[in-house]
Amino acid sequence: MDKSPDAFRTISEVAEDLDVPQHVLRFWETRFSHIKPLKRGGGRRYYRPDDVDLLKGIRHLLYGEGYTIKGVQRILKEEGVRFVHAVGRGSRASPRCIPKARVPRRRRQRALQSSHSSMRPTRLPSHAGRACRKKRFAACRRPSTSCSSAIAF
Numbered sequence: 001m002d003k004s005p006d007a008f009r010t011i012s013e014v015a016e017d018l019d020v021p022q023h024v025l026r027f028w029e030t031r032f033s034h035i036k037p038l039k040r041g042g043g044r045r046y047y048r049p050d051d052v053d054l055l056k057g058i059r060h061l062l063y064g065e066g067y068t069i070k071g072v073q074r075i076l077k078e079e080g081v082r083f084v085h086a087v088g089r090g091s092r093a094s095p096r097c098i099p100k101a102r103v104p105r106r107r108r109q110r111a112l113q114s115s116h117s118s119m120r121p122t123r124l125p126s127h128a129g130r131a132c133r134k135k136r137f138a139a140c141r142r143p144s145t146s147c148s149s150a151i152a153f
Contacts, residue, residue, distance in 0.1 A: 008046040018059050031069050034081050057088030
């Protein structure tokens with residue numbers, strides 16, 4: 001049985017329609033104050049058609065456009081809820097003003113991986129025995145005659 005377009009939808013129907021798990025919708029409710037489903041007795045959620053459009057817009061911005069949650073929050077603040085509703089309905093493809101600091105996730109991950117691979121792990125001197133550990137490597141922090149392999153901190 002198909003519902004009319006104006007009918008309220010349960011969380012399972014919306015999750016299936018958006019192809020996201022139900023816990024993601026509950027999480028988005030905590031991050032986006034504009035999502036306010038009607039809660040009935042027993043905590044059952046019913047989403048209005050406007051809520052579904054807003055969720056579709058948020059999903060498109062997060063998964064389709066590659067925005068972070070903070071980026072979508074900024075768009076909601078600057079562009080307004082109507083804009084994200086329109087994105088959810090498919091009338092607008094992307095936001096008018098893309099934040100300048102936005103870098104696609106893949107490029108960010110590659111940059112982090114390359115910066116981490118260039119870093120050398122800090123090695124302890126091979127002789128770091130009980131005496132050094134008790135003094136928190138104090139003997140190894142400063143070059144001395146007793147410690148030939150000093151670590152520069």
